[in-house]
Amino acid sequence: MNSIPCSKRSIVFLLLAVAVVGAVGTAAAVTVTEDDVPNEVEAETGTSVTVTLDEPYEGAPSEWTLRAETNLTGERTWQISKRKFGGSGIENESGSGTSIETAVSQSNDDESITLTVTGTMPNRSVYNYEPQQNLSAITLYRVTDSGETEIGTVHVPYYTEQSKEAREQIDQAKAAIDQAGSVSDSTRSDYQSAIEFYNSGQFQSAIREANSAEQSAKQTKQSQQTTQLLIYGGVGVLALALIGGGVWYWRNQQDDYDKLR
Incomplete structure (x- = not known):
């Protein structure tokens, strides 16, 4: 695996909560922390990206589905860790492929969710000097009966020699x-x-x-x-x-x- 780690960064993504009557509600802040995201990755080399979703019920129902997608290629694997309220434990899940889904439930004491995806940075033909070309390594969605909402996307710049x-x-x-x-x-x-x-x-x-x-x-x-x-x-x-x-x-x-x- 060949990646360049950087310091922890936090990004606040805004989710729009829509009322049942059809009026647009106030924006609810959901924090997605980039725990381990490379500054850049060489094309055709392996890498991993780790993010944590905090406050999962802010502007959301007490039960919903978290879906994560990646544009990394090769053998893609996922690791999910759900931290329980009060530090009562951690529930782990795993999967493979371009996407993964997991249930988020307040009744199951899910306090925060950490996701790690591992794969290969593809060699794409799209290059741009400013801003530097990048790949959507992880895109998070909140899925409910009423549809899905994008929570946020983590981009990783790529390069060749x-x-x-x-x-x-x-x-x-x-x-x-x-x-x-x-x-x-x-x-x-x-x-x-x-x-x-x-x-x-x-x-x-x-x-x-x-x-x-x-x-x-x-x-x-x-x-x-x-x-x-x-x-x-x-x-x-x-x-x-x-x-x-x-x-x-x-x-x-x-x-x-x-x-x-």
Whole structure:
């Protein structure tokens, strides 16, 4: 398994509770905590994603069905842990496939539900520089007699060796352009071309254009520094000339004064 873990993050998803009479009710907050979600995963490698659903009855009936789906591929396995009220125990379930369902019941003392899905990050042909392309690793739904409501989706960015290299080169080009401050239209055109090539999956062309933009921006920065040094040097020479001229004038005035005496 090849994944990059990140720190725990919490996302609050809003569920809309609809009254029986058909009026739209107030929004109910359900917290889905991302316990173990990779920052990004290389395509065609294994990974796992873990989330916890707290406050499962907030804006929901006391009994409903939790359905989870994944776009991971390969041999997909699920692990579900239901923590009981008051810490009285944990009930575990398991399954496999693209989705899994489990009953959530207040009468069964289900306080929170933790889900872990394991599978393979597919190599998709869709790439985007900003925001970075990602996969819906887990999508949660609340299913009741009246239908289903999406609780939230956890997205995981993916990459290949070439796309990562291209992204890093574009990042370097952007940093060089930002440092230069003012660059030519040609430099900016190369940078934009690099992004367009990246978005179309032409990573070698993206690397070439981004490298060209970076080198051009660095040359501009160096030229600016050289110009500043020449200006500072010219100011220094002028200052020395003025000082030298002042000293010469003062001494000349002193000599004239001595001759008059």
